[in-house]
Amino acid sequence: MLSIKNLNLTLGVKHVLHNVTLNIPIQGEIIGVFGPNGAGKSSLFKSIIGEFKYSGQINYQNKPITNHLKAITYIPQKSQIDLDFPIDVTNVIISGSYKNIGWFKKKGHETKDKLNELLKKMELEDLRHRQISQLSGGQLQRVLIARALMSESDIYLLDEPFVGVDFRSEQIIMTQLKQLKEAGKLLLIVHHDLSSAETYFDRIILINKTVKFFGDSKQAMEPEQINSVFLSANKETKGSYA
Structure with missing residues (x-):
């Protein structure tokens, strides 16, 4: 269980998050996170992930999340x-394997085999020696997803993985994410395309500084829910924090 209780976050003079409370079981699920x-x-x-200092509690399996990072x-935004x-x-x-094997340990056959498997699955074999500066947006995102899949995790946080990504890359990435779901992993994905929400996500979190809705993806896309979050954005949400 990922449990967030009364999370408040202030950055500078901005009160970015207000009393966010969520309880999400680790049961094989892809959850979309939408908001202005x-x-x-x-x-x-x-x-x-501990990058920002907050008040409140974030626990994983009833223990502080800092013990289970x-x-x-x-997976951050490509930008x-x-x-x-x-x-x-x-x-x-x-x-991506370093958090399991360490930075200075020799890479074994298992690591190399997994690398080759991911290069094939993500259709990156022909690009394996290319500098990342030479990749398209979709190719770079596939590399970042492959990097994430090099390590075994229970929770995957993806921030706008489909921005600037071509259709083929999006298909390849979704195939891998669905496999993680089938393996019992929890995936939280910041997304902006409302048209694909019901197709991609089991449940959806609607957020505008605080949680406005958390539940079934079809219900989340009802006009009443969407309007309550997005139409008030100009009044409630000003600043550069996403």
């Missing part, structure tokens, strides 16, 4: 990736 710009979606993820994999860093596709992907 500045609603606190990315900030919620960064609070969970290895159980979580976070946060330093494309000028000289690293190729293979080394980006294989770095």
